[in-house]
Amino acid sequence: QAQLAESGGGLVQAGGSLRLSCAAPGRIFSSYSKAWFRQAPGKEREFVAAINWSGSTPVYGDSVKGRFTISRDNPKNTVSLQMDSLEPEDTAVYFCAAPRRPSYTGSSGDAYEYWGQGTQVTVSS
Numbered sequence: 001q002a003q004l005a006e007s008g009g010g011l012v013q014a015g016g017s018l019r020l021s022c023a024a025p026g027r028i029f030s031s032y033s034k035a036w037f038r039q040a041p042g043k044e045r046e047f048v049a050a051i052n053w054s055g056s057t058p059v060y061g062d063s064v065k066g067r068f069t070i071s072r073d074n075p076k077n078t079v080s081l082q083m084d085s086l087e088p089e090d091t092a093v094y095f096c097a098a099p100r101r102p103s104y105t106g107s108s109g110d111a112y113e114y115w116g117q118g119t120q121v122t123v124s125s
Contacts, residue, residue, distance in 0.1 A: 003098075003116075004098060005025070005096075005116055006022050006095065006116045006117070006119040007020070007022075008021050009094060009120045011123075012086055012122070012123055013124050014086060014088055014123055016123075017083060017085075018086065019082050020036070020080065020094055020096075020119060020121070022080070022081075022096030023077065023078050024098065025077070029098055029114070030074060030077055031102055032053065032099065032102045033053060033098070033099055033102060033105045034070075034079040034097070035048070035049065035050035035096070035099070035105070036050075036081045036096060037095045038093065038094045039118075040092040043092075045095075046061060047061045048061050048064055049064065049068055050105040051071070052103065057105065059107070061107065063089075064083075067083065068084070070082075088125045090121060090123050091121060092120075093118040093120050094118060094120075095116055095118045098113070099113065100113040
């Protein structure tokens with residue numbers, strides 16, 4: 001059962017920007033790390049970025065380093081993913097996730113127990 005809610009996806013031209021947001025209802029997630037994953041048609045799920053509770057140690061997948069920025073607003077219980085210099089290869093459904101172990105910020109999807117339903121990002125060439 002999805003307990004996180006993503007928003008902000010859409011269609012953008014290559015080189016453009018989009019900002020995704022993830023709302024985590026309930027105080028249970030307020031101290032959890034959060035992550036973004038993505039999955040393109042016919043491809044495996046890919047780790048995009050993760051951030052710890054304090055926001056002090058963001059982690060990024062190699063394919064998005066230097067282009068994407070993950071951040072969080074704890075009072076609002078939201079996590080954002082700013083995506084710049086988008087490429088057609090970034091086209092995918094993007095998912096927000098929270099881990100089974102609250103402090104985990106790794107890239108293993110199996111370690112994440114709570115997921116949103118995803119938001120589509122399409123980058124045209």
